[in-house]
Amino acid sequence: MSTYVLVHGAWHSGQCWDRVVPLLAEAGHEVHAPTLTGHGDTVDLLGPDVGLGTYVDDVVRLLLGHDLTDVVLVGHSFAGMIISAVANEVPGRIGHLVYLDAMDPVDGQTAVDVAPPAQGMLDAAAASGTPWRLPPMSPAFLGVTRPEDVAWLETMLTDESARAFQEPVKLGNPALGAIPATYLRCVADRPARPPASTVRPNGLPVRVRELESGHDSMITAPRELAEVLLEVV
Template sequence: MANIVLAHGAWSAAWAWKKMRPLLQAAGHQFYAPTYTGLGARAHLATPDIDLSTHIQDIVSEIEFEDLNDVVLLGHSYGGMVATGVADRIPHRLARIVYIDAFAPRDGQSLFDLVGPKAEGNMRKGAERDGDGWKMPVNPMPPDTSPEDVTWASPRRRPQPIKTFEQKIKLESKEPLPPRDYIYATRNGPGDPFRQFADRARGEAGWTCHELDTSHNPHITCPNEFMALLTKIMAGSK
């Protein structure tokens, strides 16, 4: 049984983990999935000032106000940026961090730094063209997403405030990090920005790397297989 807290991906929100909720509940876990300010059910709060620090504080506040300890913190995609910041702020409350096909920044890096200039340029152009300069249009779902899931998910996805990708993370804690696991989705295809972090996890102390035969959203495309891997990770198995 674990206290599991989610740092969800960009353009997404807590709703995207609908398939995982009954699986986690059946296993006896407490699952907390706060939605970031400006996205999902909180999209009405979107402003140009929302940045990475805003979303880090969203998750820190959830953990502190619920008085959670021994937390298994899940960071999916952009949520890896958020989870890294949360771990820097409150490492004493965390038991483990699981990066799910996620960005794993070092001190002083932004998400734009990690995707490279071509992807950054495309997203900035999209924000200028369709988002008043500060809202990045929604990325398409991966090609292996079923038509039913695309129909369900697409209308719920919302533009991402650009400062969340621009702000460089500042890591200050001197406390040791909890164990970190990396789940790499092997079907990401060309332009995959996540392999670099799987490679890091394979070669750096403090990490364990796992692979899952899926594209970028295992909580949508293969929830049962994903749950089985999470269960092994939380049990300390490799």
């Protein structure tokens, strides 16, 4: 049995993994899909001080509280920042990192450094009455178009804190470089993209896989995603 921890990206909640969790559990694995502070049922906790460090603490607390080891730590989208930082803090508890269409930062980068177009969201927020709030992206932007999927996704999308995109990640632990990693790229309905690098910024070789799905593959292609995640172990 392996242990999966599935970390949602910005604006989402742990509920976004509801179609994937049972597939991994049915294969005999332990699965955790936490909701990060300020999302889902804890939306009332969202505030200007919530940021990347908050989310890293959420996941580290889960790993330590349940004494989880040899974890397959999966991060979607923005959560690539989170899982990198978690692995930097507790590398001995991580068996494999999976970047699901996710950011893969180097030490000291912010989410805006990794994805410069995100600065446009921050600029728009700064011009609003609530400069620390970032409204969610549209389901279509996330690759979700079927009406039933859109309706479900919209029940869980909430605002994100600007601080999450502005806070630099800390990745100075040499042990981070010894953790195996897999990139899962969601490629459906996208312009041609250059081949993914087979080396992480820290020089560690990675496996690269592609999914014929939009960005939110856990919503639109849960079975295909689960099959790839099961291959990791």
